[in-house]
Amino acid sequence: MLRDAILANKIGISYPRQLEIIHGAIERILKSFVIKEYGIELLVHETRVIYDSIKSDLDSEIRVEDYFALKLLDNNFILYRYPSENRFYSEDMIDMAFNVLVNINSLVEESLNLSNRAKRVIKKVEDELSFDKDLD
Structure with missing residues (x-):
């Protein structure tokens, strides 16, 4: 999941994408x-709604x-699913989104008590994200 986002950033896909x-x-x-x-699959796409429904079961x-x-x-x-010429996107939005992605991933990883191998992989990806930001 993180890999797709990292690759999109590295190859220069548009900000909206x-x-x-x-x-x-x-x-x-x-x-x-x-x-x-819970053993159920959700059909909603709003991350805030999903987070609100499970936050009491997360470790923090x-x-x-x-x-x-x-x-x-x-x-x-929801609003900008199909980008147009007049939409404004900035690199700061991408940075903010990556930060949230890493934080949510860490929170869920801690709550699920993942294996040491999974934790090492996640840490490696987080380090790669930090490394890429330092190159700018």
Whole structure:
């Protein structure tokens, strides 16, 4: 899930498409928690709604800034599904979205008590994200 978002950033896919990929990755991470914990599959796409429904079962809560970023990503997903010339996207939006993606992934990983191997893979991806940001 993270891999797709990282690759999209590395090969220079447009900002709207990167945001869509990041939103999808966050959505899949949250839905995977729901499937593992409750055995049900959700049909909603709004990450904030999914997070609100499971936050009491997570080991901790996300930061307020991350919560508002989820709301922004959901609004972007709903309103700007098909980008047009007049839409405004910035690199800061991508950075914010990546930050939320990493934070949500870490939170779910901690709550699911994943294996050490899975934790190492996640840490490696997070380090790669941090490394890429330092290159700029």
